[in-house]
Amino acid sequence: MPVQYSDLSVGESHRWTREKASLFDVGHMVQYHISGPGAQDLLEKLTPSGLASLSVHQSTLSALLHQDTGGIGDDTIITRLGPQLFYVVTNAGCREKDAKYFAENIDKWHAEGNPKVELKLLNDQGLIALQGPMAAPILERVLAGPEVVDLKQLYFGQSKFLKLRLASGETSDDVLASRGGYTGEDGFEISIPPQQTVAITELLLHAAGSDHLRLAGLGARDSLRLEAGMCLYGHDLDDSTTPVEAGLSWIIAKERRQTGGFNGSDVILKQLAPASKGGSAVSRRRIGLVVEGAPAREGAEIVDADGNAIGKVTSGCPSPTLGKNIAMGYIKHGQHKAGTEVFVVVRGKRRRAVVTKMPFVPSKYWKARAAPA
Structure with missing residues (x-):
C-alpha cells in the first residue's frame, strides 16, 4: 500500500475518510485459521482473552x-x-516472528499431550478496509441474495459471510465482512478469496463512484488511527511492553484475571493488583499528548518542568481533524493523568x-443502542 x-x-x-469513505488495501496483513479441539484452549494460553464466552462471528482485540x-509479541484480532x-x-x-511463535507454541502444546490444533496460513487471501460514514451504504449496493442481509443489524465487533454481486452479474464466493477497522470510523474489513480480490475491490469503487469512495494509503491510515488512539505495533507496542503499561488492561x-493461566499472567496480574494485595505498579504508562508549536515525532523526549526526562513519544503528527499537533507515548507513572x-x-x-485522554477524536463505530428503560 503506498x-x-x-x-x-x-x-x-x-478528511475524505471522515466525511465520505475510503478503501484501504491491507492485504499485507497476515490472516490465519486456527482450528481443532485444542484451538480455544491454546489461544487462551497465548492471549489474555476470554474466548470461552466469545460467540460465533464475534471478534476481540487481543495480544x-x-x-x-x-x-x-504482537497485537491481533481474534474472531x-x-x-x-x-x-x-x-x-x-511481525510475519516471520509470529509464524515462529505459533509453530513453537503449537509444537510444545502437542508435546504436552494436549488436544490437536491446526494452523493454516490464508496465503494470498485479500483484505480490504472500507472505512467512513458512507461505508455501509456502499456495501449495501453490491450485496447479493437470495438471503437479504441487513447491515444495520451487524454491529461493531461482529462479522458475517456475505455474497456480493459482481460486475459480470455472477455472485462472488463468500467474503468475510467484519464490522470495525483502524480509523475510528464505521466500516468493514473484508477478507476475500485470492481469485476475486481485484474484482471485488473494483466492484466497490465502481458502485460507489469517485464522488463517494477513494483509495487511501498508509499516510491517512496512520493519522486516522492516531486520532482514534490506536496503537501501531513496533512503535507504540513492542516485546518489552505489557498490556497494563500500554493502557490495554x-x-x-x-x-482471566481470576484464573490466570495465560502467558505472562504472573507478571501482568501483579501489575493489575493494588499494593495492599501484593501488586507491583508499572513504572510507565501510555498516554496521549496535545503539543504546542511543531509536531512531536517518534523518539522525541518528554520532560518535566525541571528538564528531567520522564518519557518518550512513540507516534505523532498534526491532526487534520483537530488542527492541533497530537502524539502518543509513554510517560513515568504518576505523570500520566489527563491534564x-x-x-x-x-x-x-x-x-x-x-x-490528554484518548481517543483524540470520538469514535463513530456502529454499535447496538441500549433499549429504553
Whole structure:
C-alpha cells in the first residue's frame, strides 16, 4: 500500500475518510485459521482473552504474549467462526516472528499431550478496509441474495459471510465482512478469496463512484488511527511492553484475571493488583499528548518542568481533524493523568504539551443502542 495516491494529499485523504469513505488495501496483513479441539484452549494460553464466552462471528482485540515477561509479541484480532475454528489477523511486520511463535507454541502444546490444533496460513487471501460514514451504504449496493442481509443489524465487533454481486452479474464466493477497522470510523474489513480480490475491490469503487469512495494509503491510515488512539505495533507496542503499561488492561478478560493461566499472567496480574494485595505498579504508562508549536515525532523526549526526562513519544503528527499537533507515548507513572502539563523536546527546543485522554477524536463505530428503560 503506498503512502498516498496521486489524487489526494494525505490530509485530504484523511478528511475524505471522515466525511465520505475510503478503501484501504491491507492485504499485507497476515490472516490465519486456527482450528481443532485444542484451538480455544491454546489461544487462551497465548492471549489474555476470554474466548470461552466469545460467540460465533464475534471478534476481540487481543495480544500474543511472551511467557516469562508478559510482553506483547504482537497485537491481533481474534474472531470465532465456529466451535473449534478461529480467524486470526496479525501484523505484516511481525510475519516471520509470529509464524515462529505459533509453530513453537503449537509444537510444545502437542508435546504436552494436549488436544490437536491446526494452523493454516490464508496465503494470498485479500483484505480490504472500507472505512467512513458512507461505508455501509456502499456495501449495501453490491450485496447479493437470495438471503437479504441487513447491515444495520451487524454491529461493531461482529462479522458475517456475505455474497456480493459482481460486475459480470455472477455472485462472488463468500467474503468475510467484519464490522470495525483502524480509523475510528464505521466500516468493514473484508477478507476475500485470492481469485476475486481485484474484482471485488473494483466492484466497490465502481458502485460507489469517485464522488463517494477513494483509495487511501498508509499516510491517512496512520493519522486516522492516531486520532482514534490506536496503537501501531513496533512503535507504540513492542516485546518489552505489557498490556497494563500500554493502557490495554481492558483486553484482559474478567475471568482471566481470576484464573490466570495465560502467558505472562504472573507478571501482568501483579501489575493489575493494588499494593495492599501484593501488586507491583508499572513504572510507565501510555498516554496521549496535545503539543504546542511543531509536531512531536517518534523518539522525541518528554520532560518535566525541571528538564528531567520522564518519557518518550512513540507516534505523532498534526491532526487534520483537530488542527492541533497530537502524539502518543509513554510517560513515568504518576505523570500520566489527563491534564498534566509537560514538555516535549522537538529539534532541541522544549514545546509545551498536555496529557490528554484518548481517543483524540470520538469514535463513530456502529454499535447496538441500549433499549429504553
